[in-house]
Structure formats: C-alpha cells, structure tokens
Amino acid sequence: MKKLIFTFFAIALFANCKEEKKESKIIEDEPKTSVEIEPISDEVLETAVIYEANIRQYSPEGTFDEFTKDIPTLKALGVKVIWLMPVFPISETKRKAEGGKFASEFPEEEQAKYLGSYYAVTDFTKINPEFGNKEDFRELVKTAHENGIYVILDWVPNHTGWDHEWIKNHPEYYTKNESGEIIHPKGTDWTDVADLNYDNQSMRQEMIEDMLYWVKEEGVDGFRCDVAGSVPLDFWKTAISILRSETNVFMLAEAWEPELLDGDLFDMAYAWDGHHLMNAMAKGEKTTEDFDAYINKVSNDYDEDDILMNFITNHDENSWNGTIKERMGDKKELFTALKFLMPGMPLIYSGQEYDMDHRLKFFEKDSIPKTKGEYFNLLKKLGELKNTNPALNGGKNAADYKRLNTESDILMFERSKDEQTLLFVGNFSDAGNKIAMPKGKFLNYLSNEELELVGDAFELNPWEYKILIKK
Numbered sequence: 001m002k003k004l005i006f007t008f009f010a011i012a013l014f015a016n017c018k019e020e021k022k023e024s025k026i027i028e029d030e031p032k033t034s035v036e037i038e039p040i041s042d043e044v045l046e047t048a049v050i051y052e053a054n055i056r057q058y059s060p061e062g063t064f065d066e067f068t069k070d071i072p073t074l075k076a077l078g079v080k081v082i083w084l085m086p087v088f089p090i091s092e093t094k095r096k097a098e099g100g101k102f103a104s105e106f107p108e109e110e111q112a113k114y115l116g117s118y119y120a121v122t123d124f125t126k127i128n129p130e131f132g133n134k135e136d137f138r139e140l141v142k143t144a145h146e147n148g149i150y151v152i153l154d155w156v157p158n159h160t161g162w163d164h165e166w167i168k169n170h171p172e173y174y175t176k177n178e179s180g181e182i183i184h185p186k187g188t189d190w191t192d193v194a195d196l197n198y199d200n201q202s203m204r205q206e207m208i209e210d211m212l213y214w215v216k217e218e219g220v221d222g223f224r225c226d227v228a229g230s231v232p233l234d235f236w237k238t239a240i241s242i243l244r245s246e247t248n249v250f251m252l253a254e255a256w257e258p259e260l261l262d263g264d265l266f267d268m269a270y271a272w273d274g275h276h277l278m279n280a281m282a283k284g285e286k287t288t289e290d291f292d293a294y295i296n297k298v299s300n301d302y303d304e305d306d307i308l309m310n311f312i313t314n315h316d317e318n319s320w321n322g323t324i325k326e327r328m329g330d331k332k333e334l335f336t337a338l339k340f341l342m343p344g345m346p347l348i349y350s351g352q353e354y355d356m357d358h359r360l361k362f363f364e365k366d367s368i369p370k371t372k373g374e375y376f377n378l379l380k381k382l383g384e385l386k387n388t389n390p391a392l393n394g395g396k397n398a399a400d401y402k403r404l405n406t407e408s409d410i411l412m413f414e415r416s417k418d419e420q421t422l423l424f425v426g427n428f429s430d431a432g433n434k435i436a437m438p439k440g441k442f443l444n445y446l447s448n449e450e451l452e453l454v455g456d457a458f459e460l461n462p463w464e465y466k467i468l469i470k471k
Contacts, residue, residue: 037145039248040081040221044150045267045307045345045395047387048080050252054315054350055085055131056115057366064136068143075147077353077376078383081250082144083224085315086118086154087137089128091161096120096192096363114363118154119226120161120192124210134218141219150221152250153214157207157235158227159185159193166203167194173203185230198232208239215246222250228266229255236265252309261306267396271308271344273297278312278335281428282328288411288428292403298343305396310339311347318349319362326357331463333378334426340382341415341424341467343401344394353379381446389469391420407435410460425458426465434459442468 051074059066074082095103095116103114115130127134144151160166166173167182174182175195185195196203214220228236243249244264253266256273260266277294280286298308311317312335313324324332340346351360351368355375360366386392392415393399399417406412409429415422423442427433434457442451445467460466 037148037150037221040150040250041248042396044080045250046390046393046397047078048345048395049078049383049386050081050083050309050345050347051077051079052083052314052347052349053085054360054368055087056118057360057368058350059370060367062130062365062367064132064140068136068140071140071143071147071149075149076383077348077379078387079149079348080387081150081152081221083152083252084154086121086156087128087131088118088124088156089122089126090116090118091120091122091163091192092116093162094120094192098363100189100191102192113365115365116161116363117192119156119159119190121156122161122163123165124156124207125213138218145219150250152222152224152252153220154226155211155223156226157196158230159190159195161192162194164194166206170203173197173200173206198235204235204238207235208242211239211243212246215243215249221247222252224252224254225266226254228253228260229257233259233265236260237263240265258301258303258306261302268307268309268345271298271310274308274342274344275311275317278338279327282331282335284430288406288409291411295342295401295403304398307395307398308344309347310342310344311349312336312339313349313352314347315349315360315362318351318356319360323357323359324352333375334428334463334465336375336378337382337424337465337467338411338426340386341392341413341422343398343415346382346386346394348379378446385422385445385467389420389422390418391415391422393417404438407433409433410435412437421470423468423470424465425460425468427460427462430462432459432461441471443471445469 053067055064055067056062095114097103097106097114103111103116106114127137141151171182173196175197177183182194184191184193198204211223240251241264251266251268253260253269255269257269261269274294277286277290281291302308312328312332321327328335351358353376354369354371355373356368358369360368391399399415402414402416404412404414410425410427410433412423412425412435415424423438425435425437436455437453437458439453439455442453443449444451450471451468
C-alpha cells in the first residue's frame with residue numbers, strides 16, 4: 001500500500017464529533033470470533049484474483065453458510081479477495097420488482113417474491129436476515145481468513161433505502177427538491193433509494209463511523225464503493241485516511257476516474273473501457289488496434305501504481321446486458337485469458353466459474369449452477385499462473401507490458417518481471433492466420449507442452465490463443 005498520509009485535523013474533528021448511539025450498536029452485538037490475518041499488502045495485490053459473491057443467488061438457500069462451504073474452492077481458483085455484494089437489510093418501502101415497478105404494485109400474493117435491490121440499504125450496521133445473522137457472517141470472514149483470503153464489503157455511500165432511520169430522524173441528511181421533499185438520485189431510475197446530501201457534515205461523520213464498525217468490530221479488510229465517482233472527492237480523502245489509521249484497508253471504486261486513485265485514495269478502479277472494448281472486439285466491432293489504443297490511453301491517464309479491475313461479467317452486466325455467451329459467444333475463453341494476462345486484476349463473478357449461461361434475476365431469488373467443467377479448469381489454471389508467476393504481477397509494482405509486432409487481427413504481447421517472461425498471442429478474427437513468432441524455447445502453459453520456435457510460421461485458428469512461458 002502507499003504510505004499513509006492523512007490529515008490529523010480531519011481525524012481529530014471526526015473523533016470529537018462521534019455520536020454515542022453508534023457505540024451502543026456495537027456493544028449490543030455478541031463478541032466477534034476472528035482469525036488474525038496480516039493486513040492486505042502490496043504483495044498480495046500483485047498476484048490477486050478478486051471474486052464477486054452474490055450471496056442471494058450463490059446457492060438455493062441463499063445464505064452465508066452455504067457460501068462459506070465453498071471458500072476453499074475459491075482459493076483453488078486463485079482468489080485472494082472476496083467482494084461481498086451488500087449484506088445489509090433491504091428497505092420495504094419502494095422495494096423494487098421487475099419492469100421498473102415496486103413490489104407494492106403487484107397483487108398481494110405475489111409481493112413476497114420480490115426481494116428488492118441490495119443497494120437500497122435500511123441500516124449500514126445490520127445483516128440482511130435473508131443471508132443469516134452476524135455469527136454466520138463472522139464465520140464467513142473467519143473461514144476466508146483461514147484460507148488466506150481477504151473480505152471486502154460492497155458499500156453504498158451515495159444513497160439509502162427509504163426505510164433507513166436517517167429518513168425519519170435526520171431528513172437533513174438527504175437531497176431535497178424545491179418543495180422540501182427527499183428525492184432519489186437525479187438522472188437515474190433508482191426510485192427505490194433516497195439521495196444523500198454530502199453538504200451535511202454530520203451525515204458524513206455517521207457514514208464513516210458505520211464503515212469503521214465493519215473494520216474494527218467485524219474484521220473486514222476493505223470496501224468496494226458503489227458509484228464512488230458520484231460522492232465528493234473530499235469525503236473519500238477524509239474517510240479513507242481515517243479507515244487506514246485503523247488498518248491497511250483495500251479500497252475498490254466502482255468508477256473509472258483517475259483522480260479517485262491519487263495519493264492514498266482508492267487502490268483499484270473499474271476497467272470499464274476495457275470491458276466495453278472486449279465486448280465490441282468479440283462482435284467484430286473493434287480490433288486489436290483499438291486494444292493498443294486502450295492500453296496507451298490507460299498508461300497515459302493512470303499512474304504506474306494504479307490498479308484496474310479487468311472483467312467480462314459482473315452483477316450488472318449479467319442481469320441487465322446479458323451473459324458472457326450472449327455477448328461473446330464461443331470466444332469467451334480467449335477474452336477470459338486476456339483479462340488475466342493484461343495488466344490489472346481479474347474478476348470472477350458468482351457462477352462464472354461454472355460457465356453460467358443464465359441471466360440472474362436481480363430482485364427475486366435465483367440460483368447459479370454448481371457443475372465444474374472445462375471452463376472451471378481454465379479459470380483454475382489461469383488463477384494458478386496469476387498467483388505464482390511474477391510476469392503477471394498486476395498491482396502497484398506491475399510486470400512490464402511490451403506489445404510485439406504482428407499481422408493484422410493478431411494480438412501478441414510480453415509480460416515480464418524478475419527474469420520471468422510470458423508471451424500471449426491471440427487471433428481476434430474469424431479466419432485462420434499464420435504468424436511469425438519470437439525464436440526461443442517455451443512452455444505452452446495450458447497444454448503443458450514444450451516448444452522450440454525457430455522462426456517458422458505459427459498457425460492460429462480463428463479466435464485461438466496461446467500462453468507461452470519463456471524458458
């Protein structure tokens with residue numbers, strides 16, 4: 001992590017303004033049981049795979065306990081960070097259902113099946129009873145730590161559900177219209193949530209204290225912050241400094257803005273442009289030249305120690321924009337390999353490891369498959385390579401990236417660090433291609449075959465790729 005530099009005045013002010021009611025929330029919970037784990041470090045981030053856990057849909061039961069059973073399986077995939085989608089109670093008022101409607105608009109006998117959005121939070125210090133209780137949550141964190149895996153919470157700082165106690169007791173915490181009515185976030189269809197007013201300093205202090213609760217009392221290792229770019233930057237400067245005065249938290253911004261990664265702010269942001277580019281390449285709408293332009297743009301826009309999260313699916317993409325198969329067809333293996341080999345940290349979303357070809361319902365109960373197949377084995381192999389070969393380091397001291405000259409529609413690049421070199425070559429077209437490859441001895445990583453390349457033309461089938469380790 002970058003060395004901690006925080007404003008003493010901000011922390012002192014925050015400490016003096018704490019409200020006693022939050023302390024009572026902590027005291028009334030049973031003592032936690034935790035497993036000591038070293039705070040997340042730069043070394044961990046270099047080799048990490050991150051996993052997005054959708055607890056509701058992960059199992060037929062939709063509980064912490066069922067997810068916890070599979071944490072050793074995630075470790076086998078190279079996962080070092082688990083991102084839990086929001087675990088908090090969901091508001092009943094304006095609870096979202098299908099078709100942009102509220103559950104209350106459906107016949108009474110149907111309303112119970114609409115569970116609402118995880119992002120309409122009622123209380124930032126409580127657990128959604130759908131998933132279990134605090135003890136179940138603590139067992140999840142404990143098991144993850146026992147397996148050398150860190151746990152971050154999906155935090156929702158931009159808004160709350162309409163049942164949050166702040167609505168009743170602190171309406172000044174919210175944005176209002178000219179008539180003095182609390183409103184949902186402008187420019188969105190997020191009608192199930194109320195927009196928070198960051199001009200209110202007391203609200204900011206309570207928000208930070210709620211985040212501190214999970215770090216200090218429940219042992220979580222950081223946060224994925226929803227729509228982080230819609231929250232004032234000066235809030236993050238204060239909040240992250242205070243959190244890091246407790247421990248070395250890992251901070252992921254659901255955002256792309258480079259300024260969120262400046263100094264000691266967020267560690268990682270979303271590679272949104274990279275995600276959209278890979279979708280377009282799979283459809284033949286973008287080319288390897290566009291990929292080169294993207295890599296150049298990233299190197300110019302972000303600092304060397306900034307991390308981007310590479311993904312081909314997540315909860316929003318799967319539910320609203322389509323499955324990997326819908327968007328990429330039979331080309332998904334190529335883009336899966338690419339997201340592991342390109343600079344950054346790769347994401348696996350719940351069900352992806354089981355080659356899920358199903359759009360998960362967002363507001364209702366659903367479930368992912370649990371049958372391991374070839375795609376599971378591919379993710380396992382890629383995760384092992386990411387964990388063990390420094391040429392794939394993707395953190396704050398990332399491995400070098402070198403683009404190699406190739407024929408049209410061929411992407412070939414080297415990653416290298418600590419005398420280790422990996423070569424990625426992929427054919428991003430519907431036609432086979434014979435290409436010139438660097439001379440030398442290599443291990444074909446996925447087939448475990450040794451190769452000696454002497455300059456002869458190397459044939460790649462349509463949408464085929466190779467990962468070669470230089471010997």
